[in-house]
Amino acid sequence: xxxxxxxxxxxxxxxxxxxxxxxxxxxxxxxxxxxxxxxxxxxxxxxxxxxxxxxxxxxxxxxxxxxxxxxxxxxxxxxxxxxxxxxxxxxxxxxxxxxxxxxxxxxxxxxxxxxxxx
Amino acid sequence: xxxxxxxxxxxxxxxxxxxxxxxxxxxxxxxxxxxxxxxxxxxxxxxxxxxxxxxxxxxxxxxxxxxxxxxxxxxxxxxxxxxxxxxxxxxxxxxxxxxxxxxxxxxxxxxxxxxxxxxxxxxxxxxxxxxxxxxxxx
Numbered sequence: 001x002x003x004x005x006x007x008x009x010x011x012x013x014x015x016x017x018x019x020x021x022x023x024x025x026x027x028x029x030x031x032x033x034x035x036x037x038x039x040x041x042x043x044x045x046x047x048x049x050x051x052x053x054x055x056x057x058x059x060x061x062x063x064x065x066x067x068x069x070x071x072x073x074x075x076x077x078x079x080x081x082x083x084x085x086x087x088x089x090x091x092x093x094x095x096x097x098x099x100x101x102x103x104x105x106x107x108x109x110x111x112x113x114x115x116x117x118x
Numbered sequence: 119x120x121x122x123x124x125x126x127x128x129x130x131x132x133x134x135x136x137x138x139x140x141x142x143x144x145x146x147x148x149x150x151x152x153x154x155x156x157x158x159x160x161x162x163x164x165x166x167x168x169x170x171x172x173x174x175x176x177x178x179x180x181x182x183x184x185x186x187x188x189x190x191x192x193x194x195x196x197x198x199x200x201x202x203x204x205x206x207x208x209x210x211x212x213x214x215x216x217x218x219x220x221x222x223x224x225x226x227x228x229x230x231x232x233x234x235x236x237x238x239x240x241x242x243x244x245x246x247x248x249x250x251x252x253x254x255x256x
Contacts, residue, residue, distance in 0.1 A: 029133040029169060060158070063166055063230055067223035074221060091158065098233045099226050100215040 008035050011042065018042055021054040027061040036068040040075070049081035056087030056110065066099060073105060084108055122187075129183045136168045139186055143197070146190040153254055159234040160195050160251045164188070166227040167199040167247050175201030175245055194236070197249045205244030 008031055012019045020039065024031055043049040051072075061069075069085070076083040086108040088096065093109060096102050122128050128139060140161045147157045168184060176182035179202075188197035214225045231238050236252045 028165065030137065060162065062162075062169065063224070063226040064169065066226055070221055071223055095162075095230065099229060100220060104220055 009038060017050045017052055019052050019054065021056070022058050025057060025059045027058055027065040029062065029064055032062070032065040032068050036072065039072055043072070043076055043079070043081065046081070047079055049076055049079060051076060051081065051083045052086050053083065054086045055092055056089065059089055059091050061092060061095060063099075066095070066101060070101070070104065082106070125187065126189070127185055127187045129185055130168060130172065131180055131183050133169055133172050136165055136172075139168065139188075140165055143188055143190070143195070147195060150190050150192060152190075152195075153256075156195075156251060156254050160197075160249075163231040163235040163238070163249055163251070164197050164199070166231045167197070167249060170227050170247075171199050171201035171203075171245075174206070175203035177203060192253070194250055194252045198246065199249070200241075200246035203245050205241075205246075207244055208240050 007023050009023055010021045012021075020042065022035065027035065039051075039053075043051060053072075073083050084106045085096075088107050088109050093102070093107070096105065096107070130136065130139070143164060144157050144161055147160060164186075168186065171184040172178065176184065182202040184202075185200040186197065188195065208228060211228050212219050212222075212225060214220070214222060214229055219225065228238075231247075231249065234251075236250045238250075239248045240246065241248075
């Protein structure tokens with residue numbers, strides 16, 4: 001299910017907002033630490049980073065990946081920044097909802113209004 | 119990861135071994151006509167059980183292994199996952215949905231297993247778990 005050596009994410013800048021698209025369908029043990037390291041590098045040393053993380057291609061994530069997203073959320077919040085999980089697909093939203101992390105994350109779903117617009 | 123023995127038992131040593139198990143289970147479920155949601159649920163729950171066994175049960179010790187076996191029939195999927203650790207009491211795992219735990223980095227695997235599978239049962243020592251997913255009724 002999980003594929004190594006595939007491109008993991010794409011990064012673009014739109015004004016003050018950093019747009020990051022996760023380009024894998026499954027975020028789990030074989031790739032989530034590399035993704036987390038790259039995201040950490042993107043927000044590292046910045047004050048009030050504004051990050052829009054597009055999960056539109058992700059269909060599945062593990063509890064470890066959830067933990068990494070929580071860590072990123074806390075790190076961004078600690079610097080006064082903003083993190084939005086965008087285009088969250090139905091199966092991923094269900095995982096987030098079951099764990100009540102929809103109460104923690106700022107989430108944008110397909111077809112909904114777009115927070116963190118540049 | 120070892121190839122399955124005559125009893126269908128496989129042994130894993132690291133999380134890198136998990137995808138092949140999941141692919142095998144998903145393939146058998148698809149061949150048996152299970153809907154995609156059932157396959158997703160089993161893969162998610164079984165993956166969490168494998169990760170728990172390797173990372174928490176065996177505490178990442180590469181000298182220890184996780185034993186896994188599974189059976190797919192027309193009505194349900196059963197899987198057994200055993201690690202070589204001391205075991206734990208699942209009743210003592212804090213609810214990750216509690217407000218004070220929401221922002222903890224870990225502790226969600228057991229919740230996900232229970233949410234997606236029909237039932238989840240640990241052995242008395244807490245180092246082995248049986249997972250069951252009944253076929254969804256159309």
